[in-house]
Amino acid sequence: MDKLSLEGERIAKRLARAGIASRRDAEKLIAERRVAVDGHVLDTPAIRVKPEARITVDGKPIAAPEPTRLWRYHKPTGLVTTHRDPQGRPTVFAALPPELPRVVSIGRLDLNSEGLLLLTNDGELARKLELPQTGWTRRYRVRVWGTVTEDALRSLGDGLVIDGIKYGPAQATLDSAIGSGAKGRNAWLTVSLQEGKNREVRKLLERIDLRVNRLIRIAYGPFQLGKLLPGAVEEISPRILREQLGKGAPKPHAHKKS
DSSP, X not given: OTTEEEEEEEHHHHHHHTTSSOHHHHHHHHHTTOEXXXXXXXXXXOOEEOTTOOEEETTEEOOOOOOOOEXXXXXXXTOBXXXXXTTOOXXXXXXXXXXXXXXXXXXXXOTTOEEEEEEESXXXXXXXXXXXXXXXXXXXXXXXXXXXXXXXHHHGGGOEEETTEEEOOOEEEEEEEEOOOTTOXXXXXXXXXXOOOTTHHHXXXXXXXXXXEEEEEEEETTEEOTTOOTTOEEEEOHHHHHHHHGGGXXXXXXXXXX
């Protein structure tokens, strides 16, 4: 193990940069003893590796990190945002065009949600852009059933605790109402937040007695869904990526091609 060193790069970060998985998921792969360095199966992520180390996942060598790339994808409903689904449901990654390299998603959209999903070949970038500290706002168009009041919508701005989980402030505005009845009506809202916990928008609106029947993510940070059709993928140019990430942009020298 002479290629392991305190001077190298952490193994989970190396796997993330190679597009294998996010750093967190890479640590899970290591815990499952699916990662080896120079033939030695790892059982801890507390390892650093030098650039010349031979790393395999499930016995297959990982590729050298490529330049960071980012795509906009219009996720349709009926797909789960995972590489493998224990229930055998269709997945986002199986539905992507075959010419795409291995990618990971930046955040997730649940089975019944649709709209903008950012994809990247750099797991380290994915992890960074998912963090609330990045300050990127997720914006959604949401159709709900119920009685919408301005006071209830304003209450979301204070943040809520639901089932012991603290949710940060969210901004919600009424866009339009559709029909009416004694028990409520359909309405379109725009909801903005900076976290993205599991089913967060649905849970927040349920707390104020609104039932979500359609949820479309229309923006993630500076990137917009725009007119991208369901199922379509469009790469974001490296120049725009650098401009939007600013100081957080990946360093070119860290992503040399093999």
